[in-house]
Amino acid sequence: MTISTSNGFCSKTLIYHSVRPPLPLPLESTNISVTDFIFSVTTTTLASLIDATTRCSIPYSDVPHLVQNLTVSLRQPPLSLTKGDTAYIISPNSSYLPILYLSLFAIGVTVSPANPVSSIPEVSRQIHLCKPTVTFATLDSIHKLLEVGFGNPIVLIDSPEFESMMRVIKSNGNLAKIEVLQSDTAAILYSSGTTGKTKGVKLSHRNLISTIVGALSGRKPRSSSSPAVHLSTVPYFHVYGFTLCLRMVAFGESLVSIAKFDLGVMVRLIEEFSVTHLAVAPPVVVALLDGNNERLVSSVDWKSLESVASGGAPLTVAVINKFRRRFPNVSLVQSYGLTETTGAIARGASPCEGMIPGTVGRLIANCEAKIVDPNTGVSLPPMNHGELLVRGPFIMEGYVDDKEVIATMVDSEGWFKTGDLCYFDNEGFLFVVDRLKELIKYKGYQVPPVELEHILHSHPDITEAAVIPYPDEVAGQVPMGFLVRRKGSTIDEAQVKDFVAKQVARYKKLRRVCFIDSIPKNAPGKVLRKELIKLALSGVSSKL
Structure with a gap:
């Protein structure tokens, strides 16, 4: 089998392979949670989880201890959570969310985060899908749970009691270690896909581990004198932000969280915390370039910023070119992925890769892809448009209570049909043309x-x-x-x-x-x- 080193394409099988250096995943038979995996690859650094709203800063050296304390608290009365339970979480971004996620993963509880501005019917639908044992909420959103009649325990994340659950060391008594399988469901995230009704996407611990490994393979080492500081404006209930906050703990790189997006706050935080990497959705990129915001954007020093990562939807070439003219020293990097693929399966990994207009980058490690003719199913070589199919350990387990749909999306060989019209160029860069179902x-x-x-x-x-x-x-x-x-x-x-x-x-x-x-x-x-x-x-x- 001959695989091109320039674009990863095999002319015999017509399969595209990642050109990133492969990184090994744990053996599937190994019992390991995503929490244990993250702590096995991260190293103690001077970095922190920083909450821009409360100004709370949690050093990464404290995170394993906080996770351990919270894990013990969650397993003991009155919650007594255990493997197989589900936690519904409705909260804006905060430095506490990564700790809560990791604590729940560690004991085999399925994490199901939701948009805090969800409507009452949306909350009702999500609760119906994930069937939670417990809910974690903030004071601003608790009324929604009460309105839908949620009767199980509700824990307020922004309360002294939750702070105590993390900070106060409790005896674990006779609590035996819970064995978490990689095949166990780690998260249920919500996606409307291409149909109107909200779906609960089930992601396993192995799915999350694989996407972290994929990100690690494209990461560039940094010197201690130039630490990375990431600012996230993307929500931690969405797969983009969800995997981002986990990756940052694995990387040991500082993460600044914004509870509620505000452009003025964002640009001031970039200067205040010497932010090097900014994670945004496309509308934020557009807002930065809006002439009405020029005075605001020009009022701060951008010298620390190295890259802006945009995901969730494609940017137009016109916007990309305008961004480069406005911020010539900042790389604009796009990524591509779906909730069903546990986030990005293609991303730019360097400033040079971010210079190619319109691309969403190259395949992550351990990823394979095909471009097939939507009408004939025939696989196509580079520079040909067709439906993108992907295969790898990051493909979802399925949808909650919907076994039939997954059979139409993943074939017998493990190929997931994205429903997107795409093509690869001769250098292995992926370009997204449109949704197949949205073609006129x-x-x-x-x-x-x-x-x-x-x-x-x-x-x-x-x-x-x-x-x-x-x-x-x-x-x-x-x-x-x-x-x-x-x-x-x-x-x-x-x-x-x-x-x-x-x-x-x-x-x-x-x-x-x-x-x-x-x-x-x-x-x-x-x-x-x-x-x-x-x-x-x-x-x-x-x-x-």
Whole structure:
């Protein structure tokens, strides 16, 4: 079997392999929790978990002791948690969450974190899915649990009692060590996928260990005189932030957490804590480049910042180029992954890799991929568009109470169908074109919404854009654009259509345009196309 050293592609099997140096995973037969694994690879450093809201700083040297104390407290009355239980956690980011996660993992309790701004019906749905034994919440969100009638124990994370559970050393009495299998469910995260109903994605301890190993393989060593400081604006209930906070403990690198995102607070924290690495969702990158925020962005010193990592949704080439002009000494690195793949399976691992416009990086260690023709299933070589299939130890166990769906997403050889239209270039870099299910079918032609959105974002009078399929009796579907004008702009529908028409084939032209105040997005920054489709079908297009 001949595998190209430049792009990892095997011309015989038509499989793409990671070009990252492989790192060994624990034997599958080894009983080890993700907590034990993290503590086995990390080394004591001067780094800390820092809470930007409370200014609480927890040295990593204290973390194993805090986890041990909390573990004993959780196992004893009144909670008496044990392997197989589930903990529902509804809280904003804090320095306590990584410690809580690690403590629950250590005793085989499944961690199920949720968005603190979830609606009452969403909370009800999530609780129905994960069936928690206990809930950890903050004072601001406890009313939601009471409204849905949650009757099991509720522990307030922002209370002196929880602080005591971590800080006060208790005798573990006769508590026997709990053996956690790598195949045990470690977490249930929530994803809507490509259908409307929320799904509970089950991730095992091995899934989490493998994604940490994948990140370790691309990590560059640093000198003690130049410590890394990461600032996370991404939520720890989302797979991006969830795996990030675990990776930072494994890396032994400082992590600054923001409870509630505020651009002004973020830029001041970068200067205050000499942040070197910033983790954001795409809307934050766009906000940094917004002319209305120029005075704020220019008011702080950015000299410590080395890289900005963006994940959750793709950035347009126009935004990437604008970022490079505004921050020439900061690398902008994108990553690609899903909740179902335990986070990123491709990422940029160096400033050089971040210089390639539009790529989400190369495959992480221990990852294989295929690009297949969506119609024939035939595997394709580099530079060909097709559905991305991936295989590796990071693929989810399945969905809660939905065994049939997993069978349609993972084949007998372990290939997970991402549903994304992608391609690899000749150097092994992955490019995401669009969601297969979001492709617009115009008279049989496939029109990727993202392609049109990239063009629209390049117009100086358009600050936000999203393209959806609109039903048409003759064509089947036509591209419809929802746009946000730059403040003070008078650009109209005809000008927008003409701008796009000059740059695309005839079948890709915009047929409808609607100007709105903002584009609806979820927490990671993905455009909520379903909401726009509902808006279009509700009659907003009658104004056009």
